[in-house]
Amino acid sequence: MQSTMSVQETSLAKKAAYLVLSHFDKSYRWFTRITRGAQQRFEKGDWKETQQASRERITIYEQSLSDAVAEIYHLTSVHKKDDGFWRELKKVFAMQLEGHPQFELAETFFNSVIGRIFKHRKIDNDMMFVQPSRCYLPGQDRHKVINSFDTTTTVREMYESIFSLYRYNIPFEDYERDLKNLEDALRARLTAAQLASVQAVEILKPTFFRGKAAYLIGRICMPDETLPFVIAMRRYNEPNMFVDALLTDRKDLSVIFGFARSYFMADTQNPAEVAAFLQELLPNKKHFELYMAMGHYKHGKTVFYRNFLAHLDTSDDQFEAAPGIRGLVMMVFHLPSYGVVFKIIKDEFPESKKITRDHVKECYKLVKMSDRIGRMADTHEYVNFRFPLDRLSPELIEELQATCASSLEFTETELVIKHMYIERKMTPLNLYLQQETDEEKITNALDELGMCIKQIAMANIFPGDMLHKNFGITRHGRVIFYDYDEICLMNERHFRALPKSDDPYAIDTLSVGPTDVFPEQFEHFIVGKRKLKDILKSLHGDLMTPEYWHNVQLKCQRGDVQHFTPYGESKRFKRS
Template structure:
């Protein structure tokens, strides 16, 4: 490489890191504003800020690529140029507090330039530039509190550090509640053995709640220590609960929740601390929960490659009824499903491929209220042919051939979505024999439909096969091709007829919905139908849906507690 090309590589690398730094400042500015929005109860602005923050990455990426094209004719540059540029960029990352996010931004630039056809560690960070050792920046992300004092004094010291520009509803009552809750959770001996209380410096804001997140360390165990905060209707602050169970915290960080706003300059250390609290969460899920969904995709891909090396099972069609729009498959030993838009849809689906993509974007930008699975979009995703069963290859070729490119040893999928694996609700109900679990699942199904609607999303196709159930027994919706905003449907009473299907012969507009028909379609077996009607019969009334339309039209932002309501403190 000559001197001119070396200088150009240096300029280009500096241009990319400068655009990343600018992007992260923008991301941080919106994130920092979360506290003021919480304090002032600006819930609509909170939703708008969440949407804006999601758009930052693509805008910053487009700006960086445009500047590179102005700087040089990229397609005339040899591989040595890109390899040299990566070396220069790697040196720029030394000591960078967000080095891992900057690597992903660099990968996105290269991917955009080469349309994701050049996945090579010589020119991209397929592997990270260095191994990050958790703990090296720990003191930059936590506050430690004195454990030699009384429990109440410890709480008082916490609230001297975590201060909000809004008065408490009843500060002494909240201290009493917190102290009582901790003493119920820990024995006197355990309290005496506590060696440290460490709390992450940023407050975690999401929706209409804020969370102080940390841990209690004892010689034999470490417990989560989470204080959820809310604002009441009189605009006063109150402590809602104390969470010390990993299961509760896992649900708070669930994959069907919107992203947190937690301001930090050290995201790797923040994610590492959370990983210690939630060892069953994948590292990429924690980055996504913090709003770094693009880097979460990078971490996922690395984790996925590692899993392929350590396993030998084959990809196969996912269990459950085949979808009319998506071809879904999975690797049995791995916790995600892969979804490809089919080439042709069934006659009943009057939609296009672009419409399906638009619906997935709508969910990404919406408050998913813990009821809609987060999905992650990939292009030119590569799978080893040796790991695909012949039956799956045949089904993929029959349903979505236009999305497939076969090489000698790989299948390249031009466009796909990846989503957390769940048990399809229809399969769960077919196989489950415990009546309490069945009742919980049906109740959860009704709650899921209602909460999605209050988030201003009409689920559309509400057949129970389009819902999944998690290991915590929570029902999540995951079929988005027929969703729309609540205002886009006209909920009508069913005209009187002896035939419940006679509506097909009557005058019906494309946006008409007849809730009284839902009982015939949502669940199949008669006992399940009756149970759903008993628990959530109101969703089969047009008046219910019209009322929800009025709520969403007023722009009322809902809050759905992401932990067991029994954990909530009484507030007299």
């Protein structure tokens, strides 16, 4: 029987619930203020401030959470409260969320408060929102997040009406050219009959800003088909902007919302409705990926966990070690039927890895706070994550105990991993190159590998361990880096040339410092087979020269901010 709480305890629960919600609302106002500033930063071309704003926005959640937990401790002796108090707190909090436009994010914030208080050891739906308190019905707030445009006019007039509504305090480089490019692109994509059948053109109200790009994201609705309708706009360093592309393929939109890219700045008070609209455009994307792409990465983790639990209920395969060469720092495993990998820092590293556990965590944090430019996989940190023991293969349990026992805790029915990361699953590049027989695909993969290394470097990150086993390849053929234990900023390495000498022993007497790197040696270890080395060297031979890396260091020292277009060059409009 559930005990009846005293009037005093009920009143205390109400105060605590109000306090948590107040801190969430304050946090979201802070989040909104930074997000809303994205347009002004884009208009001013203030790219360093853009990067700083992205980093600041990521830190908001933890700061707000710490403040909320501190006030709860000040309000009451939390560890003297029984479970009944926390159940009442959840019930009162859920009632306060009635009609709240960000209720789902507020539930996640509440979970974080409870998780922090109990060190994530009470994952109980009676005390927190393991499952959502209500079912959100997409469409009920659709009018709050989209603009609809008249389809009875000409194509040009439709575009003119779009840009009369979405206005920016910066001139177009050539407005007439851009309108013509947009019109020609749409007429090339749709037949005359399809154009005549268009029933609606809908565009999300917020502009999606990221880096030096801004996107209007919507859809074209026809009787038998609905297509993405995305206007991609760009800035360089000139005092104007231009329309770079019209994207109507889901593949292009999927890449824009890829897991290796920085979070968008998109100002909305109705994130659930925006996420639902995006889900309709990208049905193959997981819902948690869309929340993460919008910058709500903490709520994305909540939605991921719910998705994970649901998948466990509808599958029966076992967790096992991930395919590929075993890492020296991370133990990686997966569920074959599920699209992520789980990464645990090992207890001990070999002598060749002169790093610590804390160093590895700092490296992963550096990636989180950096512009991932579509080349570094986003990772999400979890503590005390629970796995059902009966779903873990005996071989995996044995390997986990042998490599990372200090991170494990066993109960009768569960394995609790005290600290780990999750990451989107990809095919390891070394396995792909072993199995692929199509010469063109092999060459494309190696070209992608070289571009991946170069673009990461231009983002002021030296990848460190560049063995091809530390890269993955997506289903779209894009190469992504995912091993971060040796990364550092570009200015933290000294790129040197090998001595030019006829003495074969000269290199053995070379004085080498801990930060010295010899790019001429890269060709010997990035890929193994001679044939693959030759292809990579023919495509990206400059990677193997210290001069290339010195040039990148100079650009990073100047503070140059790079922008790499997520869609193909063929999709871009000509500016001449």
